Amino acid sequence: MTPPSPTTRPENAPPAQEAVVDLLGVLAYGCLSGFSRMAVDAELAPALPVKTAIAAMAVTEFHHYEVLADRLDRLGVSHDEAMAPFVAAIDSFHDRTHPSDWLEGLVKAYVSDGIGRDFYSEIATYVDPQTRAFVTRVLADAGQAQFVVDTVRAVVDADQRTASRLALWGRRLVGEAIQQAQQVAVARESLTALLVGGWGSGADIAELGRMFARITQAHTERMKRLGLTA
Amino acid sequence: MTPPSPTTRPENAPPAQEAVVDLLGVLAYGCLSGFSRMAVDAELAPALPVKTAIAAMAVTEFHHYEVLADRLDRLGVSHDEAMAPFVAAIDSFHDRTHPSDWLEGLVKAYVSDGIGRDFYSEIATYVDPQTRAFVTRVLADAGQAQFVVDTVRAVVDADQRTASRLALWGRRLVGEAIQQAQQVAVARESLTALLVGGWGSGADIAELGRMFARITQAHTERMKRLGLTA
Numbered sequence: 001m002t003p004p005s006p007t008t009r010p011e012n013a014p015p016a017q018e019a020v021v022d023l024l025g026v027l028a029y030g031c032l033s034g035f036s037r038m039a040v041d042a043e044l045a046p047a048l049p050v051k052t053a054i055a056a057m058a059v060t061e062f063h064h065y066e067v068l069a070d071r072l073d074r075l076g077v078s079h080d081e082a083m084a085p086f087v088a089a090i091d092s093f094h095d096r097t098h099p100s101d102w103l104e105g106l107v108k109a110y111v112s113d114g115i116g117r118d119f120y121s122e123i124a125t126y127v128d129p130q131t132r133a134f135v136t137r138v139l140a141d142a143g144q145a146q147f148v149v150d151t152v153r154a155v156v157d158a159d160q161r162t163a164s165r166l167a168l169w170g171r172r173l174v175g176e177a178i179q180q181a182q183q184v185a186v187a188r189e190s191l192t193a194l195l196v197g198g199w200g201s202g203a204d205i206a207e208l209g210r211m212f213a214r215i216t217q218a219h220t221e222r223m224k225r226l227g228l229t230a
Numbered sequence: 231m232t233p234p235s236p237t238t239r240p241e242n243a244p245p246a247q248e249a250v251v252d253l254l255g256v257l258a259y260g261c262l263s264g265f266s267r268m269a270v271d272a273e274l275a276p277a278l279p280v281k282t283a284i285a286a287m288a289v290t291e292f293h294h295y296e297v298l299a300d301r302l303d304r305l306g307v308s309h310d311e312a313m314a315p316f317v318a319a320i321d322s323f324h325d326r327t328h329p330s331d332w333l334e335g336l337v338k339a340y341v342s343d344g345i346g347r348d349f350y351s352e353i354a355t356y357v358d359p360q361t362r363a364f365v366t367r368v369l370a371d372a373g374q375a376q377f378v379v380d381t382v383r384a385v386v387d388a389d390q391r392t393a394s395r396l397a398l399w400g401r402r403l404v405g406e407a408i409q410q411a412q413q414v415a416v417a418r419e420s421l422t423a424l425l426v427g428g429w430g431s432g433a434d435i436a437e438l439g440r441m442f443a444r445i446t447q448a449h450t451e452r453m454k455r456l457g458l459t460a
Contacts, residue, residue: 036285039265040273059292
């Protein structure tokens with residue numbers, strides 16, 4: 001099913017500006033908290049090369065945050081206020097998924113980055129083309145994911161016990177991530193309207209379900225790339 | 231006393247290259263660990279604006295690290311190996327100075343950044359002009375210190391009890407920093423030779439003492455700028 005173009009949004013949908021601010025706000029706080037957690041997780045790394053690679057990923061997240069905050073400021077919106085509604089859900093995700101070692105940290109960085117990217121891309125389908133193009137640019141992978149894939153594969157290909165543990169970890173991550181994403185989507189009227197508004201009543205919940213099915217499927221493929229069963 | 235120019239280094243001094251690698255190595259790890267600790271400390275901040283300001287300071291440290299690592303690589307030296315001898319001393323400093331709240335974190339960022347800058351600048355006096363100019367560029371304050379000064383002053387000017395606590399914290403920081411800096415200077419033959427080699431025997435220890443006196447004096451002035459007694 002091809003999602004409708006933004007021009008088909010129903011008249012009772014919230015102002016487009018509000019949805020754009022919510023999208024940029026949740027994305028900005030996702031990047032900011034991603035920075036913080038990855039910077040902390042980098043400390044778990046056993047050696048300097050891995051530590052600095054994770055730190056570099058964290059710094060990339062921070063620069064994404066800066067670009068998003070700047071965009072919000074240019075829209076005349078306080079970026080702190082735009083992020084505020086999403087702090088609890090995103091912090092809750094991180095609080096419930098503390099990695100116990102550097103490998104779990106790497107898998108979390110890769111998996112949650114991927115899920116976040118999919119989720120935001122789905123939302124971005126329904127905003128104006130300029131915002132959509134902007135979000136797509138910000139979300140573009142800087143090639144750092146390959147480092148995670150190579151590093152994790154090298155370990156799990158040689159160690160079945162670690163592979164099992166990380167596979168379990170991946171399942172927990174996707175469960176927690178989708179639970180928080182659902183809360184975010186449902187708690188913010190503007191995002192809900194954005195996501196379900198285009199289909200008219202009846203198809204709403206079904207389409208939301210399909211969206212999360214697509215995100216879960218993409219997650220399964222990412223886990224395979226890590227050499228893990230989802 | 232004007233330090234001698236690099237050309238007066240005694241013949242029994244270690245190869246200049248070794249001292250340069252040590253200087254860039256200790257500086258690189260100082261920045262890398264500064265990044266990690268500040269990113270962690272940012273989490274202590276009570277509100278998003280302070281949190282992101284501290285995170286931005288952390289990211290600046292990481293970019294300094296990148297520039298230094300790149301310079302080492304261009305010299306044909308593994309930056310990880312160049313940093314390795316200094317990991318224990320710098321980690322020890324951080325482990326002994328965990329801030330208990332965001333204000334202590336801010337004061338630590340400002341104070342240890344300042345002491346580090348002074349210490350590295352002193353060492354840089356004795357290396358080749360290109361390295362010296364490079365280190366000076368890397369160490370240039372990006373204007374972030376003013377944010378710390380303004381934020382801390384606003385709190386301590388209104389709260390004498392916090393001012394006393396932070397003054398005590400500042401004294402602990404400078405004590406720990408100088409202790410670790412002395413260990414670094416003494417443990418690395420090339421740095422010791424660099425620092426004391428220029429003065430000939432006899433003046434060595436006295437000049438080292440004067441260097442640490444200069445660093446302590448600069449620290450006192452920084453504390454005053456924060457509105458604190460050193």
